[in-house]
């Protein structure tokens with residue numbers, strides 16, 4: 138190699154290293170800007186409801202809404218190895234004592250951490266429609282929990298998430314909430330079933346129950362696929378007709394959906410069947 142070529146090779150190497158360093162710094166600073174962005178914090182006037190009846194209702198709602206799937210059966214952090222273990226959801230029993238009711242409300246319904254940054258994995262887009270009374274019950278339940286277990290914190294975002302954030306492709310929970318579409322409103326007869334479906338199924342099947350957007354659950358189509366009896370079985374066990382099964386649906390049933398009352402399961406089923414009918418009418422070619 139002539140000395141001229143050697144100098145050129147060294148220069149090319151130095152330029153490549155510099156470019157890498159600049160790229161690395163850019164990814165770090167641009168993704169930090171996404172993860173550390175502070176968002177407006179909506180005013181919350183909800184106060185924890187602490188009567189025994191409210192606490193019991195809150196415990197049931199936390200089960201049905203599957204807070205237990207990620208935060209663990211006692212909300213004291215997930216059991217190692219469950220399908221939701223990789224969310225590394227915090228041990229709520231060690232946290233609630235340090236949070237105001239408003240902060241807890243915003244964490245549940247608005248996708249916000251107490252410092253105003255966006256949550257990354259907590260599915261507020263599914264809980265945004267919870268009523269003030271429901272949140273008051275859940276807060277009463279959270280406040281009733283004895284601190285137990287060890288602290289369990291979500292890890293900082295990894296490289297895949299950082300790259301996605303740097304290129305504007307990462308959806309924080311605040312982003313997801315802003316993009317969330319409401320589930321079809323079919324009027325008062327179906328309102329209770331619709332509400333339950335959004336709160337209990339939305340985290341995996343989407344706020345509009347239509348699946349997609351990186352969520353694990355598909356569009357919630359039951360008509361023609363599930364009889365009412367099979368649907369009850371699905372909610373109780375996660376088992377599907379023809380021995381098909383989904384590990385996540387089974388886990389959802391085991392950790393939460395089994396607590397739905399038969400009347401609630403019927404209400405969800407009736408709503409989903411009516412939703413299917415309305416959607417297929419809307420999708421039918423206009424004449």
Ligand code: HEC
Nearest residue numbers: 202203204207224225226227232241244256257258259291
């Ligand atoms: C898909 C998993 C998942 C589900 C389901 C879930 N959470 Fe979370 N939750 C998280 C994660 C992860 C965080 C940490 C914040 C983040 O997302 O970055 C969190 C944060 C929180 C916080 C804030 C903790 C703090 O530090 O202030 C509260 C309160 C909370 N969750 C309550 C609930 C309740 C109540 C439910 C059910 C109605 C629920 N969560 C359902 C994953 C989940």
Ligand code: HEC
Nearest residue numbers: 203334337338341353354355358359382383385386389394
């Ligand atoms: C923890 C996530 C999770 C929750 C919560 C959840 N599901 Fe699912 N569900 C899934 C996944 C994943 C599948 C896809 C299974 C497959 O096709 O292998 C699924 C599939 C289904 C199917 C079959 C759909 C089809 O086209 O095959 C129905 C019906 C269903 N879920 C109903 C519900 C209802 C109703 C709720 C709430 C009451 C609910 N699920 C809550 C994850 C979830």
